[in-house]
Structure formats: structure tokens, C-alpha cells
Amino acid sequence: MKILLTGHLGYIGTVLAPRLLARGHDVTGLDSDLFAECSFAGPVAHIPSIGGDVREFVAEEDSIERLRGFDAVIHLAGLSNDPLGDYRPGLTQEINARASFELARLAKAAGVPRFVFASSCSNYGASGDQFISEAGTLNPVTPYGLSKVEAEVGISALADASFSPTFLRASTAYGLSPRLRFDLVVNNLTAWACTTGDVHLKSDGSPWRPIVHVEDIALAYIATVEAPRTEVHCEVFNVGQTSENYQIREIAEIVRDVVPGSKIAFADGASPDLRNYRVDCNYIALRLHAFKPQWTCRRGVEQLFTAFTESGLTVEAFEGPRFKRIAHLKQRIDEGSLNEHLYPVRQLAAA
Template sequence: MRILVTGHLGYIGVELTPLLVELGHDVVGLDTDYFAEGDFLAPPDPLPNLGIDLRDVTPLHLAGFDAVVHLAALSNDPLSDLDPNLTYDINHAASVRLAHAAKAAGVSRFVFSSSCSLYGKTADAELDERAAFNPLTPYGESKVRVEQALSQLADSSFSPVYLRNATAYGLSRRLRADVVVNNLVAHAVTTGKVMLQSDGTPWRPLVHVLDIAQAFVAALAAPRHAIHDQAFNVGRVGENYQVRDVAQLIAELAPGCVVTYAEGATADIRDYRVDFTKIERELPGYQPQWTVRDGIEQLLAAYSGGGMSPAGFAGPKFFRLRTITQLLDRGDLDTKLRWTHRHSHAPSPERQPA
């Protein structure tokens, strides 16, 4: 299968693409590589990269592909709040244009990286894929809009599937320290304290980055009838946690560590639990392997011994918003988050589109 993976140089993408290559797929990437300075481990072997901005994709670029895996986005709530209009431009409008281009080019499968954040605030019960949308941020709203637009494109020749990822955690070659588990473990390693910015009561559905990658592999391999125009919550049954319980687990696993709260910490508005029964039962080949305890132990081992230094944790390298702000301040990006002529590492085509 010839597969285009957008966002192939991101936190999930660098772990997904080697799996696809290992399975024998012909994989091409599309990534602006904003986070080129954010490697935590050696990156995977480079892939051909279309070398264009997501917002500039046309059907010509997608000719000859069998599937598109769409990961690329402004990837969290703080970053999307930088300029909500940009979030809708990139995460929504550009994603819908990509889907239209894919359908026009004859791409038959479109695997969209959605998010459980579209459920918003509902902690009274575990929400399955039939639950109402209640997004609280531009990021969550953009995911709702894309799912709705993709569903309207679905037909006998074009099969979209919506993978609603829980909050990701775990070690990746291109690490993020701005997701909750990774962040709290970094606090523990660099300060001896698990610092909570909220009161710790909100619930979060959590999923390891490698289990997310496996979900995308499964969605590509599944028969059409199993995925066509369907949503799947991506995670593992039983892996919903209150943030304070995650903090306490880290403190138990990190010797000498204590849990502390930021001054004035209040409840986070994002508060929801998610049901993962459908994906475990109905997506062929999906078998999640990780628990939060396993992921914490993995991160503690990777961060310890200098892997995550106080200076590294304080800097922009592993934080999406900090990195983008630095690129803007340096003049490497313009106000539309496009590379300027001053930046010499913007992606260039490594292979011409078919």
C-alpha cells in the first residue's frame, strides 16, 4: 500500500512510520518540521517528504496513493489558543481540503487523527462513540468539524475513519513534555516534585503513543466494512485516571518524590472519561499493550541519568507552544506560521509527487 502520512515528523508520526515501513508499505511524509530541534532519541531513517505546507496540497500531490493518514495539526490546546483562527485554518480548513484532494485523486482510505477532547466536560460516565460533542477549545472544535466534513465525503470509493485519541503519553523519538503524564514525570525527575497545575480532580483518558500507532496500523489494514465512516475511541479499557492519581503513582515509582500543587491551583475545565470497548472489540488487530504504570516506568528510565535535564525541561525543545513562539520571535515563521526566507531548514521535496 502506498501511504501518505501527514505530520510524520511529530510525536506520533515518528513512531508510526517505522511500523508501516517494516510492514512493507511505501510510505511518504508531509511535514513542515516545526519541531526539528526536538529530538529526544535518534530519529528513524528519513522518509521521502512532499516538502509542502499542508495548506497547499492539491490532488496532483496525492495521485497514486492508496491511503492518507492525517496526523498533522496544531497539536494541543495551549498552541491552538495562540491564534484560534490559525487553528481553524490549519486543523479544520486545511484538513478538509486535504480530504477533498485525496478523494479527487482516487485515494480510497483516509485515517483521521481525531481526539477525545471533542467530548469536552462530562465526567459522570464513560463516553462511547455515540456521545454528544461538547468541545471546550478551538482544538476540540476543529476535530468535530473535520469529522463532520469527512462523513459527508464518505461513499463507495472513499472511506474515512476517525481515530479519537485519548491523551497521549510515553516515550517517542520526538518527545513532547507538554502532555500530562510526560510532564509530571519530567517534573519528578528534574525537581523531585510532581507539580500539579490543577487541583488534580479532573479525569483523563490516557493512551500510550505506541498504542496509538498500533491503532493507525490496524485502521489501515482492516477490511473496509469494519472502518468505513466510523469513529473509534483510541485507548485501553480501564485507562481513565484522575490527574491526582497519576501524580500519586509517579510519586510511588520515583524514590523520594512528593506531590505538590501550584499556587492557586483550581479544577481544569477539561474533565471526561471515555469508553474504549468498541476499538478493542471491533477494530481487527488492535491490541493495546501499555498501562499508565508501564508508561511512567518507561519515562522514568528514559529521563533519569541526564536524559531529561532541568535546563532541557525549562527550555522550548519539548514544548509545542514554546517552540512555535521561539520560531516566531526569531523570524523563522511569519504570523501565519509559514516559513520565512530567513529559515534555512524548511522542508524541501525529497521525492516528486506521482
């Protein structure tokens, strides 16, 4: 298949792109590469690109022509965590919702038959302790979750006999990637334990969260895009395993058990997180037989522990502006390489 992969230079995209290539697909990217200086583990696959910021791409007059000939769009690009959403809620809506809808609309106009959207289990927000399925009530409590719900609603309305969207609501990601994120709970707790000896909890540890390894997320996208249209048309899938729902303190206990000599510690003023949800992932297992997740939390923590130890990771590195997404963007704005709207500032050549 000829596939457009937006966000191909991000946390998930740098894991997914080489796997799509290995499956024999013809992959083209679209990514503003905001985090080019945040590389951690392994090389980034080099693939052709048709643009940078998705907002600029959808505003260009020839965007429909540039989309013609693709068999599918996998749309990962967006602002991808709650601190970023809280920092600039308007930008989160503009990028994650409005630009995503426009990209889907243009793809449909260009005759692209398949569109796979990176949604999130954050859509469930504050859903309590009972398992929730894809049919459950959406209750987002952050700008990020709200933007994903808005995008789902808009894109699903485009579905018809010629245009088939699918929505993958991923559990909270973790695991190694060439563009590693340390703001994800498993990655963050393991990094704290490896560098300080403390499994540093910033909440009271009571909220539930489903988690899924980034490599398993990649497998879900591959299974979706390769599935017959009848299996995925306008479907919503929770991505993960039902057995991989944990209270945050349970994740902390796994980290403590894996990292020698570490202990659980709570931040000053640690309190419950508003986001609390347990996700039923049985539907994707029943529907997409090619999706066979490989990872558990313990195995993922072991992978991270080995990588962090071998790399000599320090707390200053993972808590600083290189690997902390919001700190990195603020630093780029302060130094003048990005403006307040997260567009690159193109420096004028010296006369």
C-alpha cells in the first residue's frame, strides 16, 4: 500500500515507520519535527516527506493533488500530552481537532479510501473504576481529550462508501522509541527509579490507567491498515490488553521490584488524578486477529531499566528541556526557533 504517515518523526511514528517499510509498504511522511533534538534510542528511519506542519499542509492550495494516489492515511501528528494541552488549549484544538478534520476531508476529496486516526483512551477521562468499552460514555477532562473527541466526531461524519475512517484509542503508551517521551507514566517512574533510587509518584497512586507498549501500538496500526475494509469501516478500537490496566501505585510497585534498591516515594502534595479509567480491550482482540500484543508492564520496565542504565541517564537529562516535551518547546520559543504558535521561525540570511 502507498501510505501517508503523519507524525512519522514522533514517539510512535519512529517506531511505526520502519515496521511499515518492513511489511513492504510505500511510506511517505508529514511532520514538523518539533522534537528533532530529542533522539534517544536507535536511528530514525528516513522516508520521503510531503510537508511539515499539518496546519500548513491543509491550508495549501495543492494539498488535494498531493494526497492523490495514497491508499491510506495514518494520522498520528498532533500535540500529544496533557501538559501541552493545558499550556496552549487553543493550539491543541487547532492542531488535534481542526487540522485533523481538514486532513480527513481533503483525503476524501483526493480519493484516499482509508483514514486511520490516532485517538486516545483519554477520551474516557474520569470514568471511575469499572471497565469501559468503546461504546462507553466519553468524559474527557483535559483539552487533549476534548480535542480527540471533537476530531472523532467530525471525521466519522465523513464516512461513506468511498471513505473509511477507523479510530484507534490507544491506552497510555510506554517503552523505548528513537524519540523517547519521559512524560509517560511507566517511562517516567522507571527513569526516576534508575537515576535517583526513588519511584517518584506525583499523585497518590490510586487512579486506574490502561497501558500499552509503543511497539504494540505500532502493531495495531499495521493490523488496521492491512485489514479488509469491512472489518474496520468506521470502527473504534481500544488499543491494548484488558489485563494491562493498573493503578498507578501498582506500576510503581513493578518498577520498584525491577530496579534494584529503589523505593516508592510520593511528591509533596500528591493527590488523586482526575483521570481515572479502566479500559476493556476485548473488542480489538475479537475483531482484528492480526493484532497480537507482545508486551506486559513488567517486561517493558525491564527493557527501560536496561536502556536507561546502559545510556547513563541522569535526572537532569530526562527532567530537562531535551526530553521533557513542554520544557523543550518553551526553550525553543525562548531561543527564537519557534513562535508562540509553534511554527518554526525562519531566520533571514545575513546580507
